[in-house]
Amino acid sequence: MVTDAKSRLEDELSKWEDEIVGRVTKKAPERKSQFVTDSGVTIKRLYTPLDHAVEEYEQREGFPGRYPFTRGIQPTMYRSRFWTMRQYAGFGTAEATNERFRYLLEQGQTGLSVAFDLPTQIGYDSDFALARGEVGKVGVAIDTLADMETLFSGIPLDKVSTSMTINAPAAIILAMYIAVAEKQGVVPGQLRGTIQNDILKEYVARGTYIFPPAPSMRLITDIFAYCSQNLPHWNTISISGYHIREAGATAVQEIAFTMANGIAYVKAALQAGLAIDDFAPRLSFFFNAHNNFFEEVAKFRAARRIWARIMKERFGAQDQRSLMLRFHTQTAGCTLTAQQPQVNIIRVAFQALAAVLGGTQSLHTNSWDEALALPSEEAVTIALRTQQVIAHELGVADTVDPLGGSYFIEKLTDEIEARAWEYLKRIDEMGGAVAAIESGYMQKEIHESAYRYQKEVEEGEKVVVGVNKYQSAEEHRYRLLKVDPEVVNRQIQKLEQIKENRSATEVSNALAELREVAHFGGNLMPPILRAVKAYATLGEICGVLRDVFGEYRAKSLF
Numbered sequence: 001m002v003t004d005a006k007s008r009l010e011d012e013l014s015k016w017e018d019e020i021v022g023r024v025t026k027k028a029p030e031r032k033s034q035f036v037t038d039s040g041v042t043i044k045r046l047y048t049p050l051d052h053a054v055e056e057y058e059q060r061e062g063f064p065g066r067y068p069f070t071r072g073i074q075p076t077m078y079r080s081r082f083w084t085m086r087q088y089a090g091f092g093t094a095e096a097t098n099e100r101f102r103y104l105l106e107q108g109q110t111g112l113s114v115a116f117d118l119p120t121q122i123g124y125d126s127d128f129a130l131a132r133g134e135v136g137k138v139g140v141a142i143d144t145l146a147d148m149e150t151l152f153s154g155i156p157l158d159k160v161s162t163s164m165t166i167n168a169p170a171a172i173i174l175a176m177y178i179a180v181a182e183k184q185g186v187v188p189g190q191l192r193g194t195i196q197n198d199i200l201k202e203y204v205a206r207g208t209y210i211f212p213p214a215p216s217m218r219l220i221t222d223i224f225a226y227c228s229q230n231l232p233h234w235n236t237i238s239i240s241g242y243h244i245r246e247a248g249a250t251a252v253q254e255i256a257f258t259m260a261n262g263i264a265y266v267k268a269a270l271q272a273g274l275a276i277d278d279f280a281p282r283l284s285f286f287f288n289a290h291n292n293f294f295e296e297v298a299k300f301r302a303a304r305r306i307w308a309r310i311m312k313e314r315f316g317a318q319d320q321r322s323l324m325l326r327f328h329t330q331t332a333g334c335t336l337t338a339q340q341p342q343v344n345i346i347r348v349a350f351q352a353l354a355a356v357l358g359g360t361q362s363l364h365t366n367s368w369d370e371a372l373a374l375p376s377e378e379a380v381t382i383a384l385r386t387q388q389v390i391a392h393e394l395g396v397a398d399t400v401d402p403l404g405g406s407y408f409i410e411k412l413t414d415e416i417e418a419r420a421w422e423y424l425k426r427i428d429e430m431g432g433a434v435a436a437i438e439s440g441y442m443q444k445e446i447h448e449s450a451y452r453y454q455k456e457v458e459e460g461e462k463v464v465v466g467v468n469k470y471q472s473a474e475e476h477r478y479r480l481l482k483v484d485p486e487v488v489n490r491q492i493q494k495l496e497q498i499k500e501n502r503s504a505t506e507v508s509n510a511l512a513e514l515r516e517v518a519h520f521g522g523n524l525m526p527p528i529l530r531a532v533k534a535y536a537t538l539g540e541i542c543g544v545l546r547d548v549f550g551e552y553r554a555k556s557l558f
Contacts (some may be wrong), residue, residue, distance in 0.1 A: 004255070021045070022468070034176050039169055041295070051408075051410070054270065059402060067269075068323075069308050070413065073326060082504075083360050085384060085391075087109055091481070093140065094141070098150060105160070110437075115138065119135060126488060137483055141487070144498050144537050146494070160193075161194075166239060167197060167198055169208040171194050175532040177497050196239070198238060198239050198286075200261040200433055203238055206243045207554070213437075220265060232282075234282065238286040238356065242288045245279065251296065256424055256427075260433040270315075282325045287328075289329050289360075290351065291350070298412035303420075314331070330363075331348045331366045332347075337465075339467050344370075349365075351365075353390055365383040367380045379503040438555075507535065546555045
């Protein structure tokens with residue numbers, strides 16, 4: 001019976017193409033000879049049940065909250081609780097960023113996300129000679145525990161979930177957060193949030209690394225071990241495809257390289273003696289929501305299925321939570337245009353919708369003015385309202401995985417998954433993600449994709465509204481956020497006061513203990529926490545680790 005139905009459908013499809021489509025396209029040819037996604041997947045004119053193997057439903061799509069989690073990690077998804085609305089924010093001093101945090105919470109944001117300035121991200125204090133031009137520019141400056149106390153002043157850390165985008169000095173920033181919580185009377189076991197802590201993608205795509213790969217991986221696995229004992233609700237890493245995508249990767253490369261990095265972290269933790277189900281449930285991911293709407297939805301679904309299979313079949317995880325891919329999404333900053341910037345509101349809305357239809361657990365929507373400056377208060381409010389409209393007004397959160405079963409979405413999910421597995425196989429053959437990064441393989445693949453994309457834009461094959469088509473000669477003036485240039489002087493004065501008032505002996509002893517553990521072995525979190533509590537600076541702590549571990553120097557690949 002099934003075979004008869006399939007044959008009948010194949011015959012009818014063939015007739016439809018010959019008799020109806022053929023007649024129409026003779027008079028009005030299609031816009032292109034071939035339609036492809038940004039990852040190069042060919043898009044057929046029409047998808048039917050012939051593209052979808054119903055008999056494999058439970059192995060491929062299954063039910064939400066059940067392996068392989070293609071349709072979502074929770075059985076009821078947003079019918080129970082919306083995603084966390086977590087706007088990434090940070091600029092200037094801790095005082096200025098605290099004010100923005102409070103404003104966003106008052107506007108209905110449900111989680112915090114901290115942006116740190118570049119000196120903080122690469123482990124230098126604000127008074128470091130080369131830091132001066134960057135203090136407070138792309139994020140908040142954090143030199144000591146005192147800055148973190150100000151940053152979260154008046155914000156009860158047992159009530160909010162906080163994400164912190166920090167990688168090389170992640171252990172130090174996490175220690176500061178724990179110390180601030182304790183001063184508020186909040187024990188570590190009550191803390192909820194995420195620390196990005198993904199150094200491999202820094203080597204691939206972003207560049208804010210400090211130490212070579214081996215000690216960097218040690219710091220990461222030390223955080224896994226410490227949190228498994230002390231911070232059971234804390235996500236110990238956010239394995240990031242976002243920055244890989246922003247560097248120019250396709251959707252397929254984004255999830256393939258992210259999964260490869262995830263495998264490397266799991267292997268490192270296992271080699272450090274941790275048990276898979278002790279740390280895997282707290283691994284989380286961070287993805288980009290780009291413009292190609294259906295491909296983005298399918299990408300999220302494929303990523304969940306791939307990770308579930310990796311954890312179950314490769315690592316033998318038993319705890320269902322170890323198999324679930326939980327992820328934060330940010331709309332694609334690289335798609336924002338300085339030309340006609342208010343069109344960015346529309347781009348962001350559709351990207352955010354793709355993330356929600358793809359089943360994200362947490363979402364940041366970019367502000368329309370980010371191609372020009374840091375987000376203004378007005379622009380960030382519109383960005384947050386975009387999420388709130390999607391949540392409350394569109395009805396898209398009222399059923400689980402509403403695009404599931406679409407012949408097109410299911411076929412695209414399968415295609416993306418298959419192509420990602422091809423990459424993962426290639427990276428395995430190279431010896432894993434670290435070897436692939438050290439050889440420059442991932443970087444070259446990303447650069448080639450970025451080149452192709454830019455060429456298509458410049459040749460007009462890919463339309464970017466307002467940039468290579470529908471340009472406008474009108475000039476507008478916008479009220480942009482500008483960081484006060486006096487920030488650096490105020491930050492340095494504050495740092496000098498801290499150094500004058502702290503106990504030099506306590507700092508010296510704490511740093512000596514850290515040096516010993518870094519050199520001879522042991523978990524680095526406890527001595528880092530003691531140094532932080534003594535008000536040792538971020539630069540001083542990183543300085544000790546630089547002395548012991550050395551610094552990473554990227555190879556020239558081109």
